[in-house]
Amino acid sequence: MRKAPDLSPWKTQYNDLVRSFTGVFLFGIPFIYTMEMWWISTYIDIWKLLIFLAIALAINIHLGHLIHLPLSSNWSTAVGEALYNIGVGMVGALVILFLLGRIVFGDPLNESLGKILLETIPLSIGAAVTRKIERESEVRRNRPAVQEGTRHWNVVLNQIGITLAGSLFLSLPLASTDEIQMLAAGTTDYQVIALVPFSLLVGYIIVYRDSLAPTWAGDARPGRLPVLVDILMTYGVSFFAALATLYLFDRIELGNPLVHVVSQTVVLGLPATVGGAAGRRLI
Amino acid sequence: MSEQGTPVGTARSRTTAEWVTLAASALVVFSVLGLLIVDLIVGSSRDPVIRVDACFDAIYEEGEKYYLPTTIINEGGRTAADVSVHFVLHPGGEAPAESSTFTLRFLAPGEQAEAVIIFNAEPRPETLRFSSSYLYP
Numbered sequence: 221m222r223k224a225p226d227l228s229p230w231k232t233q234y235n236d237l238v239r240s241f242t243g244v245f246l247f248g249i250p251f252i253y254t255m256e257m258w259w260i261s262t263y264i265d266i267w268k269l270l271i272f273l274a275i276a277l278a279i280n281i282h283l284g285h286l287i288h289l290p291l292s293s294n295w296s297t298a299v300g301e302a303l304y305n306i307g308v309g310m311v312g313a314l315v316i317l318f319l320l321g322r323i324v325f326g327d328p329l330n331e332s333l334g335k336i337l338l339e340t341i342p343l344s345i346g347a348a349v350t351r352k353i354e355r356e357s358e359v360r361r362n363r364p365a366v367q368e369g370t371r372h373w374n375v376v377l378n379q380i381g382i383t384l385a386g387s388l389f390l391s392l393p394l395a396s397t398d399e400i401q402m403l404a405a406g407t408t409d410y411q412v413i414a415l416v417p418f419s420l421l422v423g424y425i426i427v428y429r430d431s432l433a434p435t436w437a438g439d440a441r442p443g444r445l446p447v448l449v450d451i452l453m454t455y456g457v458s459f460f461a462a463l464a465t466l467y468l469f470d471r472i473e474l475g476n477p478l479v480h481v482v483s484q485t486v487v488l489g490l491p492a493t494v495g496g497a498a499g500r501r502l503i
Numbered sequence: 504m505s506e507q508g509t510p511v512g513t514a515r516s517r518t519t520a521e522w523v524t525l526a527a528s529a530l531v532v533f534s535v536l537g538l539l540i541v542d543l544i545v546g547s548s549r550d551p552v553i554r555v556d557a558c559f560d561a562i563y564e565e566g567e568k569y570y571l572p573t574t575i576i577n578e579g580g581r582t583a584a585d586v587s588v589h590f591v592l593h594p595g596g597e598a599p600a601e602s603s604t605f606t607l608r609f610l611a612p613g614e615q616a617e618a619v620i621i622f623n624a625e626p627r628p629e630t631l632r633f634s635s636s637y638l639y640p
């Protein structure tokens with residue numbers, strides 16, 4: 221059985237940060253892809269946003285206290301956890317909303333703050349819950365990556381299947397909504413292009429995030445090429461899942477302009493990649 | 504923040520890495536909070552003021568149609584919902600009047616939207632009239 225390597229505090233903190241952002245993407249993508257959340261931010265009163273922030277703080281203090289039980293019952297630690305989760309949620313919301321063109325330079329400040337704050341509650345809870353789950357499943361990651369004698373292609377096909385299942389899990393509910401078309405129409409070509417490496421990065425973070433060996437074809441420590449191929453495979457399968465669901469829901473048709481098809485698929489490809497990578501990680 | 508090898512029931516001091524992360528998170532949260540409070544104090548509660556700027560200098564013609572770029576700006580302090588802008592063109596002579604209407608779902612304070620109005624006759628400042636309306640969210 222593999223033993224978790226001793227990590228420096230900075231490496232440990234990095235892993236924890238990556239876990240948090242994993243939760244942000246997993247739990248927050250469906251909320252960020254909801255147009256009503258964008259609209260409400262344009263007219264919600266500021267005092268209500270302050271209440272949202274207070275609720276986020278209270279929930280995360282409570283979750284922070286639960287995360288550290290029974291290691292510590294120090295409430296200052298819980299407050300620190302809450303600030304950490306909320307900060308991660310805010311940064312995650314800002315990055316994704318910016319990439320999707322929902323926040324642009326020149327937007328009214330209160331509108332941008334509203335969009336970020338409305339997403340902060342679910343995203344920060346996602347960060348907290350994921351860290352809680354991952355800490356309780358440390359033992360699971362010490363299991364052997366691949367059973368002895370497992371054929372290489374069986375492993376690869378299993379990974380493709382898991383990725384496809386996870387991609388469909390997140391892309392199916394989103395493909396049927398108008399948000400994907402709205403987002404694709406509202407993003408510039410540069411934003412669409414930037415979404416591709418961002419999706420690859422998110423997939424990499426979710427699958428490979430804490431330096432322990434991933435479940436790739438029996439390699440205990442895969443080299444650079446397998447990692448690259450693996451991430452490209454994850455994105456490729458997710459892209460295909462996004463394309464298929466858009467076609468099945470009549471959001472795109474044969475003969476549609478290629479730019480129209482690609483932009484919608486790339487936009488939906490981000491949550492599909494999150495789902496596919498999460499499936500690889502959790503199953 | 505992470506726990507490693509800490510005996511059950513005891514609190515351990517934070518590492519430098521954890522302090523740095525906590526400081527960065529607190530900076531983000533309190534910056535957002537500060538901006539909200541500033542906006543609450545200095546922000547305007549003035550009703551929406553809708554201004555429509557028709558860019559006659561930027562008119563272009565395609566396929567016997569005239570395209571008029573237009574900017575709609577909310578100069579008030581509150582968000583306007585269902586902003587409707589109605590254009591009426593009286594070209595003069597025997598040419599019939601033309602009208603065009605579009606609606607914006609929301610227009611936040613300071614926000615501006617770009618639109619293009621398409622006419623059969625060339626719009627000019629003296630022949631084009633427009634009106635607008637909105638709802639409170």
